Amino acid sequence: MADSARYLLGLDAGNTVIKAVLFDLDGRQVSAFAIDGRSSTPAPGHVERDLDELWRNAGEAIGGCIAEAGVDPRQIAAIGCAGHGNGLYLLDREDRPLVGIQSLDTRAAELAAELAAEHGETLHAICLQTPWPSETPVLLSWLRRNRPEVYERAGTLLMCKDFITFKLTGRKVSDISDMSGCGLMRMPDARYDAELLALYGLEGAEKLLPLPIDPAEIAGTVTAEAAEATGLAVGTPVVGGYFDVISSALGSGVVAPGAASIIAGTWSINQVVSSEPVVDPSVFMISAFGPDRYMNMDNSATSASNLEWYVRELVERGGHHGDPFAHCNARLAEVSPRADDPFFHPYLYGSSLGSEYRAGFYGLAGWHGEGHLLRALFEGVVFEHRRHIGVLQKAGVSFDAATLSGGGSRSPHWPQMFADCLGVPISVAEAQETGALGAAIGAGIGAGLFADYEEGVGRMTRVRRVFEPDSAMKPHYDRRYETYRELADTLGHFWRRQHAAREQ
Secondary structure (H helix, E strand, C coil): CCCCCCEEEEEEECCCEEEEEEEECCCCEEEEEEEECCEECCCCCCCEECHHHHHHHHHHHHHHHHHHHCCCHHHEEEEEEEECCCCEEEEECCCCEEEEECCCCCCCHHHHHHHHHHHHHHHHHHHCCCCCCCCHHHHHHHHHHHCHHHHCCEEEEECHHHHHHHHHHCCCEEEHHHHHHCCCCECCCCECCHHHHHHCCCCCHHHHCCEEECCCCEEEECCHHHHHHHCCCCCCEEECCEEHHHHHHHHCCCCCCCCEEEEECCCEEEEEEECCCCCCCCCCEEEEEECCEEEEECCECCCCHHHHHHHHHHHCCCCCCCCHHHHHHHHHHCCCCCCCCCEEECCECEECCECCCCCEEECCCCCCCHHHHHHHHHHHHHHHHHHHHHHHHHCCCCCCCEEEECHHHHCCCHHHHHHHHHCCCEEEECCCCHHHHHHHHHHHHHCCCCCCHHHHHHHHCCEEEEECCCCCCHHHHHHHHHHHHHHHHHHHHHHHHHHHHHHC
């Protein structure tokens, strides 16, 4: 490493926004630049993106971040990229963008159910996952069945962040955290497996899979073409990168076995680190991110994306609020929790219990206002996290404290609601961009700045605040959580009818 290297660049590519964040070697944010991309819904349940736009946005974000910092790009020691897991990103045989399907997509729900019924136990025994709608191999199998002309043009399967790594370096690689997290690897070995692919109906698909590497391993260096598009220095090392839930955990300080990370973002992420994977078919997903390093998680697309929808559809109309999220938090603060408050199910994008699940407010009365709606929404998101945590606990994965990250952690109210409802202390990291920071920590390891994750996390992360649970609120949330679950069971028939009507 050159003596002048002073910074690490972390990229975080979500389902829409891509962020470039520059950190010094103590993990302090120097500059950040974000670009919001666009998703398209060409058919009900389909959620796609333009990969050329993704790369343009990445270049603009990186260039803007460097310009804002006013640093010499040759001082950037290395780059790490994190990206949303699952979905399906394909290059054609000439390495041109072919398909970009995001992890909110539900087009393959029926195929996932079919595969789960036919091979669920065998698949779980191999990859520690049961098929679900936007799981990468399920979407690839759907494409093979329903769009064979597109499938035949496919050359390389990548994950979201891998596409950016490819554009930066010219290397078609992925990392084991993403590939194991999307159900494409035999576990706990974290290797590709022909039997696994065959069970998904993907015989012969090995040729599409990229080289798997360790997340902190150098994947390649910035090419001259990428340097021109981004403002980076030619030859800057780029590591393999991370499934974003892993990098967000690292960036919030979670790395030791038994440590828990809750991410309130687009997805409800609830995960605990272990030195061996938990083997239990009720647990949604296991991701490997290094030797004897596993993340056991139970997740669904039921978290802060519900608030983002509320803001987009009900608050931002007409542009009346300069800071719509601050508006929501202010309205929520105006009401006190009561036993007869309305309820909200955060199922705008379905549930891990069923793709037919729908969102809704229930129990509204004439004396309820916007603050009550928002409290119900915030509470419903917390309840869905609690449901996932209950799955982990039944599988033997327990914890007595957790770290909260994601957009929800920036609310002045949500962390306390998590602490009160779960009954454990909730820490919030100093860094807001934990996904980018975790990727930067991996870049530091790849560049030889840190010996291991413990050193990198210890140097670059800090706790901003700890929210202690209010024991007086636990009975209130316990009672309402029970009603929340009972209401979902009651509405199951209605949701199934609604889903069937959509298919007609």
